[in-house]
Amino acid sequence: MDTHHPADDATPMDLESREDLQDPDVRPATPEEAADVRGWHAANRIAWDEAAEDYERWVDGAIELIRAGGSSLLAVEQELIGDLRGRCRRAIHVQCAGGQDTLSLLNHGADEVVGIDFSPRMLAVARLLTAAANARAMFVEADVLDVPHDLDGTGDLVYTGRGSIIWLADLDAWARTLHRLLAPEGRLVIFEGHPAEWLFDGDDEGGWLMTDYDYFAGPEASRGWHPGYIAQLSIPDGEQHWKYARAWTLGEVITALSRAGLRLEQVTEHPVDWWGGHRDVRADQRGRVPLSFSVIARRA
Numbered sequence: 393m394d395t396h397h398p399a400d401d402a403t404p405m406d407l408e409s410r411e412d413l414q415d416p417d418v419r420p421a422t423p424e425e426a427a428d429v430r431g432w433h434a435a436n437r438i439a440w441d442e443a444a445e446d447y448e449r450w451v452d453g454a455i456e457l458i459r460a461g462g463s464s465l466l467a468v469e470q471e472l473i474g475d476l477r478g479r480c481r482r483a484i485h486v487q488c489a490g491g492q493d494t495l496s497l498l499n500h501g502a503d504e505v506v507g508i509d510f511s512p513r514m515l516a517v518a519r520l521l522t523a524a525a526n527a528r529a530m531f532v533e534a535d536v537l538d539v540p541h542d543l544d545g546t547g548d549l550v551y552t553g554r555g556s557i558i559w560l561a562d563l564d565a566w567a568r569t570l571h572r573l574l575a576p577e578g579r580l581v582i583f584e585g586h587p588a589e590w591l592f593d594g595d596d597e598g599g600w601l602m603t604d605y606d607y608f609a610g611p612e613a614s615r616g617w618h619p620g621y622i623a624q625l626s627i628p629d630g631e632q633h634w635k636y637a638r639a640w641t642l643g644e645v646i647t648a649l650s651r652a653g654l655r656l657e658q659v660t661e662h663p664v665d666w667w668g669g670h671r672d673v674r675a676d677q678r679g680r681v682p683l684s685f686s687v688i689a690r691r692a
């Protein structure tokens with residue numbers, strides 16, 4: 393299967409080494425901004441709508457991939473999700489962006505898929521892709537905090553990740569949403585960037601060095617995107633909307649899921665370079681650092 397996805401090459405680098413950024417506007421969020429959940433999400437919605445321009449650029453490739461029965465999910469995700477044929481009436485993808493990963497779940501055997509995202513422009517891409525691929529998919533425009541209740545209890549698979557959690561201001565509310573989307577016997581699969589990833593970077597010899605990143609730092613506000621993640625937009629970086637992100641620690645993520653009533657079956661840390669940001673590290677050094685993690689959980 394062709395598994396390439398633009399997000400494989402990328403991440404919110406505003407959380408990584410600042411030198412790499414072209415003209416970054418990055419600062420710690422103020423305490424007021426950090427506490428303003430709705431304001432944080434409203435800003436991110438505008439910033440992601442702007443960034444959807446980049447997703448519009450790859451829609452032809454996505455149509456081809458989905459029509460050919462391919463998948464944009466990483467090998468590790470495909471293994472976690474498994475063969476869905478005959479055991480998944482509905483897969484729900486939370487923070488689905490342009491829908492390529494969502495439609496890939498159909499090619500893994502889901503009978504139908506539902507994608508949820510708060511960016512109307514992302515969902516326009518997803519709907520274009522769906523129409524072109526004649527896929528059984530529905531897309532819902534909603535903040536993770538406000539997912540409509542008619543989806544409650546309908547996800548035989550609820551899937552999310554690959555650059556999703558950092559955009560959220562309220563992890564407990566997020567975890568409650570995942571919980572209520574799950575069908576009674578449903579399975580939650582999360583595959584995400586590891587928050588410890590930002591502590592490490594490649595040195596000149598392709599080994600690892602420690603960055604000055606603070607693992608326990610709170611949210612950051614930033615403007616503009618790393619070009620390896622979201623290619624240059626028509627809006628100049630300095631005129632783009634401010635956005636907020638936070639590298640929630642593994643402990644915070646796991647605690648929120650447990651608190652929401654999810655029974656964790658498996659939590660795994662992976663050396664998988666999920667966005668290709670550590671390509672400069674030599675093969676013999678790979679496998680030493682956790683760059684991503686996954687969770688499999690069910691309703692308790």
Ligand SMILES: C[S@@+](CC[C@H](N)C(=O)[O-])C[C@H]1O[C@@H](n2cnc3c(N)ncnc32)[C@H](O)[C@@H]1O
Binds near residue numbers: 534556
């Ligand atoms: C990096 S993308 C998701 C990852 C996806 N796997 C991909 O590679 O495209 C993040 C998505 O989360 C969405 N998003 C961010 N915060 C959200 C929120 N509070 N509610 C719903 N969607 C949100 C954005 O619109 C964006 O489409």
